Amino acid sequence: xxxxxxVPSGPLEGKWxxxxxxxxxxxxxxxxxxxxxxxxTGLAGGSAAATMADLGYxxxxxxxxxxxxxxxxxxAQGGINAAKNYPGDGDSVYNLFYDTIKGGDxxxxxxxxxxxxxxxxxxxxxxxxxxxxxAREYGGLHANRSFGGAQVSRTFYARGQTGQxxxxxxxxxxxRQIGLGGVEMYARRDILDIVIVDGCARGVICRNxxxxxxxxxxxxxxVLATGGYDNVYFLSTSGMHSNVSACWAAYKKGAAFxxxxxxxxxxxCITVHGDYQSKLTLMSExxxxxxxxxxxxxxxxxxxxxxxxxNERDYYLERKYPSFGNLVPRDVASRNxxxxxxxxxxxxxxxxxxYLDFTEAIQRDGEDVIRAxxxxxxxxxxxxxxxxxxxxxxxxxPAIHYVMGxxxxxxxxxxxxxxxxxxxxxxxxDHGANxxxxxxxxxxxxxxxxxxxxxxxxxxxxxxxxxxxxxxQAFKDxxxxxxxxxxxxxxxxxxxxxxxxxxxxxxxxxxxCGMARNDAGLKEGIQKISALREEFWQNVNVTGSxxxxxxxxxxxxxxxxxLEFGELLARDALxxxxxxxxxxxxxxxxxxxxxxxxxxxxxxxxxxxxAGEGKTPILNKEPLxxxxxxxxxxxxx
Amino acid sequence: MEEKFINLTLKxxxxxxxxxKGKIETYQAKNISTDASFLEMLDIVNDDLTxxxxxxIAFDHDCREGICGMCGxxxxxxxxxxxxxxxxxxxxxxxFKDGDTVFVEPFRAKAFxxxxxxxxxxxxxxxxxxxxGYITAKAGGAPDANNLPVTYETCELAMNGAECIGCGACVxxxxxxxxxxxxxxxxxxxxxxxxxxxxxxxxxxxMVRTMDSCGFGxxxxxxxxxxxxxxxxxxxxxxxxxxxxxxxxxxxxxx
Numbered sequence: 020x021x022x023x024x025x026v027p028s029g030p031l032e033g034k035w036x037x038x039x040x041x042x043x044x045x046x047x048x049x050x051x052x053x054x055x056x057x058x059x060t061g062l063a064g065g066s067a068a069a070t071m072a073d074l075g076y077x078x079x080x081x082x083x084x085x086x087x088x089x090x091x092x093x094x095a096q097g098g099i100n101a102a103k104n105y106p107g108d109g110d111s112v113y114n115l116f117y118d119t120i121k122g123g124d125x126x127x128x129x130x131x132x133x134x135x136x137x138x139x140x141x142x143x144x145x146x147x148x149x150x151x152x153x154a155r156e157y158g159g160l161h162a163n164r165s166f167g168g169a170q171v172s173r174t175f176y177a178r179g180q181t182g183q184x185x186x187x188x189x190x191x192x193x194x195r196q197i198g199l200g201g202v203e204m205y206a207r208r209d210i211l212d213i214v215i216v217d218g219c220a221r222g223v224i225c226r227n228x229x230x231x232x233x234x235x236x237x238x239x240x241x242v243l244a245t246g247g248y249d250n251v252y253f254l255s256t257s258g259m260h261s262n263v264s265a266c267w268a269a270y271k272k273g274a275a276f277x278x279x280x281x282x283x284x285x286x287x288c289i290t291v292h293g294d295y296q297s298k299l300t301l302m303s304e305x306x307x308x309x310x311x312x313x314x315x316x317x318x319x320x321x322x323x324x325x326x327x328x329x330n331e332r333d334y335y336l337e338r339k340y341p342s343f344g345n346l347v348p349r350d351v352a353s354r355n356x357x358x359x360x361x362x363x364x365x366x367x368x369x370x371x372x373x374y375l376d377f378t379e380a381i382q383r384d385g386e387d388v389i390r391a392x393x394x395x396x397x398x399x400x401x402x403x404x405x406x407x408x409x410x411x412x413x414x415x416x417p418a419i420h421y422v423m424g425x426x427x428x429x430x431x432x433x434x435x436x437x438x439x440x441x442x443x444x445x446x447x448x449d450h451g452a453n454x455x456x457x458x459x460x461x462x463x464x465x466x467x468x469x470x471x472x473x474x475x476x477x478x479x480x481x482x483x484x485x486x487x488x489x490x491x492q493a494f495k496d497x498x499x500x501x502x503x504x505x506x507x508x509x510x511x512x513x514x515x516x517x518x519x520x521x522x523x524x525x526x527x528x529x530x531x532c533g534m535a536r537n538d539a540g541l542k543e544g545i546q547k548i549s550a551l552r553e554e555f556w557q558n559v560n561v562t563g564s565x566x567x568x569x570x571x572x573x574x575x576x577x578x579x580x581x582l583e584f585g586e587l588l589a590r591d592a593l594x595x596x597x598x599x600x601x602x603x604x605x606x607x608x609x610x611x612x613x614x615x616x617x618x619x620x621x622x623x624x625x626x627x628x629x630a631g632e633g634k635t636p637i638l639n640k641e642p643l644x645x646x647x648x649x650x651x652x653x654x655x656x
Numbered sequence: 657m658e659e660k661f662i663n664l665t666l667k668x669x670x671x672x673x674x675x676x677k678g679k680i681e682t683y684q685a686k687n688i689s690t691d692a693s694f695l696e697m698l699d700i701v702n703d704d705l706t707x708x709x710x711x712x713i714a715f716d717h718d719c720r721e722g723i724c725g726m727c728g729x730x731x732x733x734x735x736x737x738x739x740x741x742x743x744x745x746x747x748x749x750x751x752f753k754d755g756d757t758v759f760v761e762p763f764r765a766k767a768f769x770x771x772x773x774x775x776x777x778x779x780x781x782x783x784x785x786x787x788x789g790y791i792t793a794k795a796g797g798a799p800d801a802n803n804l805p806v807t808y809e810t811c812e813l814a815m816n817g818a819e820c821i822g823c824g825a826c827v828x829x830x831x832x833x834x835x836x837x838x839x840x841x842x843x844x845x846x847x848x849x850x851x852x853x854x855x856x857x858x859x860x861x862x863m864v865r866t867m868d869s870c871g872f873g874x875x876x877x878x879x880x881x882x883x884x885x886x887x888x889x890x891x892x893x894x895x896x897x898x899x900x901x902x903x904x905x906x907x908x909x910x911x
Contacts, residue, residue, distance in 0.1 A: 070795045085716060086782050088822055089724040105802060141796070148798035150791045150846050152806075152815045159805025177815060183723055184818060191790030198786035206779070229673070229771060258718040292659075293689050297696050300721045399722060402746045405691075468795040516706045518699065563711045568673050568772040570714055571706065 020275060020628045022641040025429040026130040031647045035134045038430070039473055043480035050075035053479050056223055056238040058210045058265055060087030062182075062189055062460055063443025064244030066467030069192035072201030074472055079236055080193070081208045081225060083260045088190040091246055091258035092463060095182025096303035096396065097166060098174035099146075099460040101139035106163050110171040112136045117648060119458060122168040122348050123423070123451020124600035124616060125650045126281070126624075128643065130430060131448045135458075138465040143175055145468060151188040153177055164392075165308055166456035168348040168655075174457045179303055179396040185460055189467075208234070209573060210265040212497045213241060213272045213439060220272075220439035221487045223265075224497045226505075228573060231566040233498055235489035239482075240475060243269060244442040244467070247422040249282070251581045251588060252533075253525025255419040256288060256301040262577040263584050266426050266445055274434035275626035275639060277427035277447035279584070280592035283454055283601045284534050285420030286312075286352035287413075289403050290372045294522070299418040300403060302375070303396055304456040307345040309380035309389065310413070312336050312352070314373050318363035324374055324412050335359060343655040350453045350601045350614070351655060353417035357534050358612065360416070367414045376412035417534060421459060423450040423601065424591070427626040427641075431474035432466060435626070438482070440475065442466040447624065452600025505565045508575050513558030517574045520555050524548065524578070524585055532589050537605040541593040545586055552582040587627055587636060594638060597621040609652070618650050660690045662754040666701065668713055669761040673772045680759075690750040694737065695720060695727060697749055698760075714773040722746040722886065725821030728828070729774045730761040735825035735884040743823065743886040763828035767835070767871040778824045780870035781838060788862035789842045791852050804850050817844035819887045826881035826889075832873030837881040839863050840893035847900050857904035864901050 027038045045053070053076050057068040060082040068080040082090060102115040116136035120127055143161075147153065153175045154162040163172040177184035196202040207228040214222040214237070222237035248263035249255035270276045287302045313334045315327055335355055337344045345352075356373050359365060366372050381389055386409055390397070397408045404414070426434050426441040428448055433440050443463040450458060531544025555578065563569045598607040598614035599621070607615045616622075624641040664685040671678025683705070688697050695717050702712035717727040722743040729744055731737040737747040752758065760774065768776040806814075817840070826837040843860055846852035852859075875894055882891045 089726050093724050094719045143801045144798035145795050147801040148793040150852055152811050152818050155806055155808050155811040157808045159807050160802045194785040195790045260718050292691050295692050295696050295700055298720045516703045562706050
């Protein structure tokens, strides 16, 4: 497999402008002749669909939920970064680029990250123009706050629900295009296969989740914006319907999957309770602006927090990382929480929690100020934990929250399969081995509003695509295969429920492929996942009919894909014998237990290629070339 | 509160896909942790039904943290349950007592058809937004975000409307199945902001027209919508909608 990143040459600052100029364009009248399928209606998919329709393309947009307004971008809380320098603290595009590439532990492409930083300001302007009510100062101008891995305040926010407001902004733009007829919207659909004709992606096969009908849709190009695969861990902060299935189908049709082992464990989530638990809830990173993280100095100290005097508390992040304090990047904060708990200094019933304490901030600013900033988050915590965080410190613990890995794409956001593009959280491109807070929203909107609408023109203008409709043999073959798979699943009639098996998979992923990984554990994990996959195909119980609204079947085929994908994730982690960002190999750490990279052997993107059923996937490497920044051991001390 | 384990009798609405009628079935929810959410309780019941070979109860849900707006059922007569300002996914079993009987039904309204069991079709909300619940702006031509100052208070008021999650509880709670709170929240959000003013009149007329054509009823000031709204959206938004609609009808050329 050839991995050509298509990154333009020349100075970093001018790459994107020159590239846009050089891209072949489709004139407005000709755009109407092209149909594009967009899968997903989150920040990336929704904005791409709306913008392409605005440009004149005919767009078919698909989503799992009952309406495009519910994609999981909606759950992002804290904010979105941009280098506006409104607070006057010396921020710049280069600074945002530098923080992002360093935050990703030098495992992302320079040119992509720089373009992201360049687009960030235009994103804010466009969002405000579309009515996103970002927080304002009393003078009427925008307010900013700080996020991890940065020493400037560059994060725009709308209370504790920035993702919601950004997504509703996108939904407004998308709705306008649906009303105008530029976008045909297909809600409650699962994309289960990508159809390839003459080497190019020309359509999708999807399941109508209401009727169970299998549908065929053709187009000139296919865009996947289906979010991350966090739910391979069962418990994550992702929405319950989040899945890897469309990207996994793409992988089997020639789209390489990059860096699946780069998973993000967010340091501040509400702690796990009970085996009935269905998902985890994040407490925004923005809380670390005012909250202080601590554990008792002494192991086994089970006094209640207010009884532990100041000099017997260990504010370990402030102690170990004085220049960033509580605002170190997520991977660093998570590992330190784990270390504190491993030392027996964890708090709460399970000992798997640390305190996030607002006492000082409330004394300093007053409860009203804290409420105005984080009210909805405090309320959410209170509802779940039944404890008032204005009075008692929050108990938090790291949890799977995001994945940096994803479908491999070039500078155009095109995968290794012609005509198949991938955007936002579903691709691997901009966050390296660790994503900084408030950068996911930025990437989704950058890809959808300001990158794909240009680069897809470059693709369409240079292809001579024949007319293909859904009666083509490739559609028939794909549908037949899919029906066979669904029938097989419906007829196992085993003894275990889908959720039960999914929980077991999640347990293996967390145990062997979670916050700390090692050679022996990963090998064992791979064996267990493989054995579980066999059990699934013999012992799962999917009730009802496939030609019906059947949520068990939906969960079943998503889990079938996760059982294959989980093994690839572990294999990638096993192969990458270095620590970087969120990927922590115990064999590769500094004396101070920080992640230790091995730039000589692992400064590359690992892009996995499907080799056929039952065959070991092929590892392809895209070397990462750094022309602008110097690789150093990341330090936040 | 200490975690306890309780048993409940559920009376659940079951309705097959494509059928116009359904009926209440009785199920037992056994050994439910009071720390579980209402939807997690339904997960446990569904796993139990699956093992017994009974098709699980279909219900909508996704984020399970109160923001996506996908979940929603009528629990003991209340949309999202009796607790104020709470989506169903954030309602916890500690609000119930051991031995309780709990009625679980779909959101009901002429404009929301039942798809299956507790799942309803709320696409009428999308149609209303498609009619005008947006600001027209091309990606690329926007002025600097700080060019249009908005006072802190105005921004907060706009945000109060913008918080709507589109769950439909307001419609389910209203005796007229009116969507005025939903529409009022979006109209307020956009009409309060200076960038939303150029289209305000056209927007109000188009959204109200579509709301009526979708089969939603009118507002008769019962305030049930406000009481059931999981985001505590106030009916002052309906007053603002009425003002915007009236002035659009009287003063504007945007008919």
